Amino acid sequence: SVMLKQPKRIIVCEQSEERRNFIRAHYPEVLITTPKECDKFVKSNSDHGGADRVLEVAGGKDTFQLAWQCARPNAIVTIVALYDEAQTLPLPDMYGKNLTFKTGGVDGCDCEEVLQLIEQGKIDTTPLITHRFPLSRIEEAYQLFENREDGVIKVAIYNE
Structure with missing residues (x-):
């Protein structure tokens, strides 16, 4: 979806080697780094000392902090992730960044537009769907997804 904005x-920061390999195989134009190297990598691969826009979608223990640290001054940081614990804005550390934060979960309001983009071939979700289950086996599908088994990324459920 980000590619639609050209x-x-x-730059994708991903801890999982399996997911990094997936990105390399399906999106070779995307730059990839790990959380350990992310801040340095982003700064050395950006024009203004950090990312113009950051999407935080992981919701890990340190991912909120990593997101705003990778952002350049006056950047926009969008938080889609859901955290297990409250996050803190360390304002003294952020001083001078002048960041804009946007928050929220998955917005269902644009589903029709997203489905049209998929139908038009502007978004290809095919590589993301790693498993398919009939509706009668949905519990098994949820278990697979929840436990991140068998290299699962997305599960498609179909009506038998």
Whole structure:
């Protein structure tokens, strides 16, 4: 979806080697880094000392902090992730960044537009769907997804 906005570059920070390999195989134009190297990598691969836009979708223990640290001054940081614990804005550390934060979960309001983009071939979700289950086996599908088994990324459920 980010590619629809035609950014100059996309950098993905991903801990999982399996997911990094997936990105390399399906999106070779995307730059990839790990959480350990992310801040340095983003700063060395951006024009203004950090990312113009950051999407935080992981919701891990340190991912909120990593998101705002990778952002350049006056950037927009969008938080889609859901955290197990409250996050803190360390304002003294953020001083001078002048960041804009946007928050919220998955917005169902744009589903019709997203489905049209998929139908038009502007978004290809095919590589993301790693498993398919009939509706009668939905519990098994949820278990697979929840436990991140068998290299699952997305599960498609179909009516038998």
